[in-house]
Amino acid sequence: MTEKTKLITPRLPRGFEDRSPGEIAAVGAMIDKIKAVYERYGFDPVETPLFEYTETLGKFLPDTDRPNAGVFSLQDDDEQWMSLRYDLTAPLARYFAENFETLPKPYRSYRQGYVFRNEKPGPGRFRQFLQFDADTVGAPGPEADAEMCMMMADVMDALGLAGKYVVRVNNRKVLDGVLEAAGVTSEEQKLTVLRAVDKLDKFGAEGVKLLLGAGRKDESGDFTKGAGLSDSQAAVVLDYVGGKPPADNEGVAELAAMQSLFDAAGYGPDRIKIDPSVVRGLEYYTGPVFEIELTFKVQNEKGQDVVFGSVGGGGRYDGLVSRFRREPVPATGFSIGVSRLANALKLTGNLGATEPAGPVVVLVMDKAETARYQAMVSELRQAGIRTEMFLGQTKNFGKQVAYADKRNAPAVIIEGSQEREQGILQVKDLIAGKQAAQAITDNAEWKAARPGQFEIKREDLVSAVKKLLSEQ
Template sequence: MTDATTPPRPEARNPRGFADRRGPDLVAERRLVARVSEVYERWGFEPLETGAFEYADALGKFLPDADRPNEGVFALQDDDEQWMALRYDLTAPLARFAAQGWETLPKPFRRYAFGPVWRNEKPGPGRFREFVQCDADTVGSDRPEADAEIIAMAVEGLQAAGLKPEQAVIRVSNRKLFDGLFAAGGITDAGQKLTALRAIDKFDRLGWEGVAALLGEGRLDESGDYTKGAQLPTSVITTLEGFLGAVADDSLGRAATLDAVSRLDGLGEIGEAALAELAAIDRALGAMKVGEAAVRFDPTIVRGLEYYTGAVFEAELLLETTDDKGRAVRYGSIGGGGRYDDLVARFTGQSLPATGFSFGVSRLASALRAAGHSTGEAVRGPVVVIVFSEADMGHYLEAVAELRNAGIAAELYLGRAGMKAQMKYADRRGSPAAIMLGGDEIAAGQVTIKDLDAGRALAAGVADNEAWKAARPGQSVVARADLVATVRGILAAAT
């Protein structure tokens, strides 16, 4: 019977959209970030870490016209009555940092950053409210070569993360191509242009017929939902059809794609300037020996509709991925970026050119796992030293300290279970070996080492069991002085 005065127990649960992560997944993500960070530093980008909270008015992007700015972000009011919000990306804090200390920074300022970001959005499959991003940005350069460097560095970074050259492509465009098409067609209403860009962004999914409906009056989808269209004039829709059709051939090289676009009517002065910027990016990529397969020009790419001001790029995963039930899963975009010359101006009133690339660490790691790829060497558990007797605890502590001092991850079992349970514990930890120092071994100056990797391989049915047994005995008794050397041999054989 429950005492009426006993407070109710809370239900053990994590908030929706916030995932617990442990062990191999977490270590793999950290290694991924370490490898990408090494690339970024080699390209001359310095690390920067900003706080988790920013003042809400400095974030801007998700904030509504409301007393409490908590739509899209997680916000709270400080004791000075100013609203703070958890950062929703790593770029808005960079803009604030650059505006705050621009006079003291080297110019251009090149930085990379990684860390968790938070978005107060409805969670769903693969969509979290907290996730890790990794960014690299150049602030203070309007040169197209700055965009080209970011793109080329992103190619190298994705390969360092574990992708082969043919497993991803970065598609590049320029937002000003559509600005030119709209200007030439007399479209000046910002809402109308935004609706049209959202429609064009669905080109790869809906095809021209679906996009044309959204550029016009609207579209009724298969579920019966009606989406109001941009209501563009027929002449502008026809121009956009010719534009999208001219660049739909994915086999075109970068120069050939630009040539196809340049032959179109209706780009206007703004569009011609965009083509010139893309041509300069192409020349820089060529000088850096970035191949056509790694980076393609795709003028249908539309990103960050109210954010980017020039070149835009999107990294697309090309390798086949499956879920834990073997069903095909399409990850599509795994990162992106572009030029955003107006973000710092929110603070200073003056335009400051900037360009950058960002990818979701957890998303990329998940994609690599789904494709059967690791982000590096396998995540191993520690060697486990088994406990037999309280009286011999000093011997166990000496052994585990000796392994650690030799650079080998090791732990002493500190539960109170028997040997069978301890061996099961070591197996669950993914331990390569278990160390046994019973009374007989201690008296003889020996140690028994059980090769748990060998046991797992035999259980999985290796091709040649006899050869495996001959090369790697499952259990051996060696001189106590040979403990470290024997364990190192087991670790080396598993790599």
């Protein structure tokens, strides 16, 4: 490399993150528990690619030379626009429609994977994140929606969050009926009203009332413009928020049917409850909507106690598959935000985000004897023990042990010339050594004690290491 060659600065793009072995192992264990619940309910896995044709995604149609509003897009050799998926539901709709003739109906599946949003990143807001979805396509009744809610509750229990969550349920048709009764017709005003309802838990009925009218000023003086409803219009919405549903509404009947199923299956209101403030992306849903809310308190960036909030949700989306087929295709499902849920489990001590155990490391005390060390490594690997030979350039014993320690190795195997002549090996238990180190302060005493180190016969390598690992 010449002096003029400019080095590239290693930079992670904004809105993306690297993951350590500990985080990968912890999230993997969490996903295994979620899978077990899904499969107990009879759902099967399916995998779709990261890229879809942009028009297939539906929400972001190509209306510019480069369709990049919200999605990451590229053009292939056929001049077709493709985009990275922004969720796991739109690809499922495409998959079901494309394989309609061969798939069972209803079709019950789950999917996990990364999704991508071409949006401005911020605290806790990423441009790549992991989702875990389950969906039933082809079942029109509220029974399928109720099953989704019960499965969400069972997932939370399986993750050790019993008593710390509630699945909240509402229905798009109920909300549509309230808006109609209040005389709200414009799409913009509807959205503002629904956003106001969504703030019930945060601001209370008085705060919602302000947001339905002229607007609300918060403690900092920031003003949020309201929906501009008259007092009589706002009263209709507030009655609903207060627990008075619209009469003769199909959504109310569906919620009642779901409640009877929850009752029959033993899911009380401490786990699943009907809640009129649940809104969730209503441009997407056509019937029941639900979300998992974690109810324990955490501190926000201002040091204030706040409820952790939603870690996933979903609902009925009967119109999505019908974009690909003439006949109506009912569908319902939910999505778990894996990264956010992992953060919640970390806060409650249920994530188990400890660094995974590293490999046993066979030290290289003499380069000329590398073949002997390789033989030891092979014996241990064939016995199912995770093992590696030190491949660094240093001959220094202390530096090799320091490497093993950094790898979170449970033990190192040592064979110098003296051990080789005697047909023995030294095994250094790094776990016991760390524990003993806390009680030994004198360096000379440390060297003399050699805590955690013991001698074995060469032929006993596998059995001795197995015994050590079981004891650890």
